[in-house]
Amino acid sequence: MPVYVSSGQVVVPGELVAEGSYEVHGPFVASGKRYYAKVLSVAVVEKTKQVRLIPLKRVYIPSEGDLVVGKVIDVGPTFWLVDINSPYTALLLVSEVFPKPAPQQRELSEIFRVGDLLAAKVLSFDFAHDPLLTVKEPKLGKVARGLLVEVAPARVSRVIGKRGQVADYLSETLGVELIVGRNGRVIVIGKSPDNEALAAYVVTRLCEKPYVEDPLEEAKKLVEVAKRRWSA
Amino acid sequence: MTAGAGVKLLTEDGRRLDGRALNELRRCRIEAGVLKNADGSAYIELGRNKIIVAVYGPREVHPRHEALPDRMLLRCRYSMLPFSVAEERKSPAPTRREVEISKVIREALEPAIFLEEFPRTSVDVYIEVIEADGSTRVASITAAAVALADAGIPMRDLVAGVSIGKIEGKLAVDLSGIEDQHGEGDMPIAMMPRLGEVTLMQADGRFTREEVAQALRMAREAILKLYEEQKRALKERYSKVLAAELGEEQ
Amino acid sequence: MSERVYTVVPAPRREAIRSMAKRGERVDGRKPEEFREVKLEVGVAGNADGSARVTLGHTKVIVGVKASLGQPFPDAPNAGVQIVHAELIPLASPIFEPGPPDENDVELARIIDRGLRSAPALKLEDLAVVPGKQVWRVFIDIYPIDHDGNFIDASGLAAMGALLSAKIPKVTAAPDGTIVKAEEKVPLPIADIPVFVTIAKIGDVLVVDPCYEEELVMDARITFALTRDNHVCAIQKGGRGSFTPEEIERALEMALNVAPRLRSALENLRQAGAPQSA
Numbered sequence: 075m076p077v078y079v080s081s082g083q084v085v086v087p088g089e090l091v092a093e094g095s096y097e098v099h100g101p102f103v104a105s106g107k108r109y110y111a112k113v114l115s116v117a118v119v120e121k122t123k124q125v126r127l128i129p130l131k132r133v134y135i136p137s138e139g140d141l142v143v144g145k146v147i148d149v150g151p152t153f154w155l156v157d158i159n160s161p162y163t164a165l166l167l168v169s170e171v172f173p174k175p176a177p178q179q180r181e182l183s184e185i186f187r188v189g190d191l192l193a194a195k196v197l198s199f200d201f202a203h204d205p206l207l208t209v210k211e212p213k214l215g216k217v218a219r220g221l222l223v224e225v226a227p228a229r230v231s232r233v234i235g236k237r238g239q240v241a242d243y244l245s246e247t248l249g250v251e252l253i254v255g256r257n258g259r260v261i262v263i264g265k266s267p268d269n270e271a272l273a274a275y276v277v278t279r280l281c282e283k284p285y286v287e288d289p290l291e292e293a294k295k296l297v298e299v300a301k302r303r304w305s306a
Numbered sequence: 307m308t309a310g311a312g313v314k315l316l317t318e319d320g321r322r323l324d325g326r327a328l329n330e331l332r333r334c335r336i337e338a339g340v341l342k343n344a345d346g347s348a349y350i351e352l353g354r355n356k357i358i359v360a361v362y363g364p365r366e367v368h369p370r371h372e373a374l375p376d377r378m379l380l381r382c383r384y385s386m387l388p389f390s391v392a393e394e395r396k397s398p399a400p401t402r403r404e405v406e407i408s409k410v411i412r413e414a415l416e417p418a419i420f421l422e423e424f425p426r427t428s429v430d431v432y433i434e435v436i437e438a439d440g441s442t443r444v445a446s447i448t449a450a451a452v453a454l455a456d457a458g459i460p461m462r463d464l465v466a467g468v469s470i471g472k473i474e475g476k477l478a479v480d481l482s483g484i485e486d487q488h489g490e491g492d493m494p495i496a497m498m499p500r501l502g503e504v505t506l507m508q509a510d511g512r513f514t515r516e517e518v519a520q521a522l523r524m525a526r527e528a529i530l531k532l533y534e535e536q537k538r539a540l541k542e543r544y545s546k547v548l549a550a551e552l553g554e555e556q
Numbered sequence: 557m558s559e560r561v562y563t564v565v566p567a568p569r570r571e572a573i574r575s576m577a578k579r580g581e582r583v584d585g586r587k588p589e590e591f592r593e594v595k596l597e598v599g600v601a602g603n604a605d606g607s608a609r610v611t612l613g614h615t616k617v618i619v620g621v622k623a624s625l626g627q628p629f630p631d632a633p634n635a636g637v638q639i640v641h642a643e644l645i646p647l648a649s650p651i652f653e654p655g656p657p658d659e660n661d662v663e664l665a666r667i668i669d670r671g672l673r674s675a676p677a678l679k680l681e682d683l684a685v686v687p688g689k690q691v692w693r694v695f696i697d698i699y700p701i702d703h704d705g706n707f708i709d710a711s712g713l714a715a716m717g718a719l720l721s722a723k724i725p726k727v728t729a730a731p732d733g734t735i736v737k738a739e740e741k742v743p744l745p746i747a748d749i750p751v752f753v754t755i756a757k758i759g760d761v762l763v764v765d766p767c768y769e770e771e772l773v774m775d776a777r778i779t780f781a782l783t784r785d786n787h788v789c790a791i792q793k794g795g796r797g798s799f800t801p802e803e804i805e806r807a808l809e810m811a812l813n814v815a816p817r818l819r820s821a822l823e824n825l826r827q828a829g830a831p832q833s834a
Contacts, residue, residue, distance in 0.1 A: 084541040088463035131458030147560040161427040189567040201425040342614040360647040389604035389620025432647035
């Protein structure tokens with residue numbers, strides 16, 4: 075019942091990863107008790123007969139309730155087309171904006187224009203229908219300022235951490251506000267450009283590695299590195 | 307009339323014009339992740355062949371009416387740069403040959419891809435031949451599979467291809483341009499290397515039943531070698547990235 | 557429509573780039589008058605008579621030159637023919653689509669053609685083998701393969717690199733008009749080495765050699781092709797915005813300042829006897 079990979083090893087699609095009683099997590103294909111990688115991944119072998127396959131590249135697939143950072147790419151008669159860094163372009167209907175614009179002020183580009191960044195929530199998505207967004211909740215809507223940082227969507231949850239620990243830690247230590255979109259777009263809003271640049275550096279570095287065991291520890295290390303760099 | 311009349315492709319001791327044995331591949335070198343814009347990319351040198359492949363996707367299908375409700379749309383475009391050929395400059399407009407090759411390459415890659423994973427999206431494979439010296443379609447497939455994997459496309463296996471030719475009555479692996487031009491037959495074959503299944507097979511020229519069987523065996527053997535190079539290219543590309551990330555922090 | 561996903565710059569980013577420009581800063585840390593580092597390789601396509609690949613930031617352009625004997629143009633019976641073709645292939649960027657050449661492909665080819673022709677780069681009169689009947693037709697094919705802005709300047713360098721490294725068969729015409737091709741190969745007859753320099757205008761600020769993101773937010777651009785003795789041999793203004801006459805003079809001065817450095821890579825190639833790697 076062997077395992078054919080070691081931790082940190084890159085595996086290609088179709089490559090045999092493990093056999094027998096091993097438990098494989100991540101994208102794989104099974105043939106009987108043989109497990110093959112399905113996408114280009116890094117393997118992490120865990121002690122308890124477990125192998126984790128971490129994809130090196132993965133597109134963002136929207137999921138109901140996700141907070142995303144969208145970019146308005148077109149304005150229609152009753153909706154905005156919003157790019158959410160996904161193969162599926164989202165719609166924001168005028169009925170999902172609060173306060174609801176009166177019918178006579180339906181010049182929608184006066185509300186959101188092409189190029190505007192929005193913090194939005196995914197209302198619904200299935201593969202047959204385009205994702206629908208809403209900005210009707212508090213803290214959602216147009217992002218007026220801040221620095222946009224783009225990271226791998228599959229790794230962005232690190233910036234939030236367990237129960238938001240990492241985001242809270244970064245906000246506090248660095249004095250910035252963070253909007254973390256599940257689609258790999260993070261907005262850093264700080265008091266000064268320097269302040270924002272430092273936070274952007276930490277966010278970028280935090281999402282570079284395919285696998286991080288303890289995101290909070292990693293974030294703390296990176297803040298130290300960043301502070302040394304910026305003071306030098 | 308034999309097509310080979312006049313040009314001698316084998317020496318007295320059975321070597322080919324470039325010194326290779328009949329079952330010998332030309333030097334093959336693949337590089338993964340060579341372009342910044344593309345979601346996945348690869349560059350292959352097989353002998354003097356130089357081919358670059360870019361993969362974009364999965365992305366929104368454009369034009370939208372081409373989208374498929376239950377799976378992603380795979381599109382391939384094989385094209386030869388006007389200066390890639392030994393003869394006079396080729397017109398840049400797509401030829402019938404390029405249109406057909408684009409189709410068979412797509413159908414060689416499709417069996418390896420989990421198309422149902424991302425409905426209503428497309429994956430576009432763009433292949434440009436920079437320098438051609440025989441067997442470009444199969445070399446393109448070998449590189450395209452690496453570019454698809456590099457783009458993170460879910461696959462059951464890679465795909466690699468080789469041409470088996472007939473020169474002076476003998477089967478030979480990986481035809482060069484001159485062998486293709488003066489040989490008696492060409493049989494391009496692509497397989498999913500691990501699964502051993504054939505995803506492309508064409509032929510021109512005359513082959514006996516035994517020769518077809520032998521060609522498949524020779525192809526399989528060569529494809530397994532190409533598969534090793536495909537894996538090396540992908541692993542090396544990302545092992546380097548991983549090492550750099552781990553190293554910098556210390 | 558789908559290319560808007562790539563070409564719409566987020567509003568805060570657009571503002572950031574424009575305000576950086578005002579402070580004399582650029583997205584990639586360059587100074588306004590700074591050209592990116594250029595890498596020039598020749599002999600990258602062995603079936604071409606001459607070829608070059610230029611890397612400029614992440615921009616990569618391949619140019620191949622092929623020459624063949626054929627008829628001259630009726631309006632220039634005693635001169636060789638220069639034909640420039642460019643194709644913005646979808647391999648290079650998600651915003652390019654397959655299909656016949658559009659206005660952007662044609663504009664790129666024509667700018668390069670004009671710069672090479674008016675410098676002139678090739679001594680076309682030396683490419684007539686049997687005047688009025690048989691001349692060399694030189695095809696210059698431009699193929700960008702990765703897009704990080706400023707295709708014009710990169711294409712110009714690659715085109716000149718390909719021309720300088722090209723070798724064509726030595727031919728002689730017998731008195732009866734038949735043409736004999738020798739085994740011996742000779743370089744193309746080169747008269748001048750023009751270089752192309754593009755300046756972008758972002759707000760009120762002029763920057764040399766715009767990268768892709770700068771091209772997306774710029775108001776306009778202007779390209780100068782410059783000869784060895786600092787003559788302007790082609791100009792092209794592009795983009796929706798405008799320039800004041802003073803800005804154009806300033807842009808030209810910036811272009812003249814960087815041209816010698818760009819040309820030196822090409823001059824080296826020429827002095828090295830234009831070796832073609834196998």
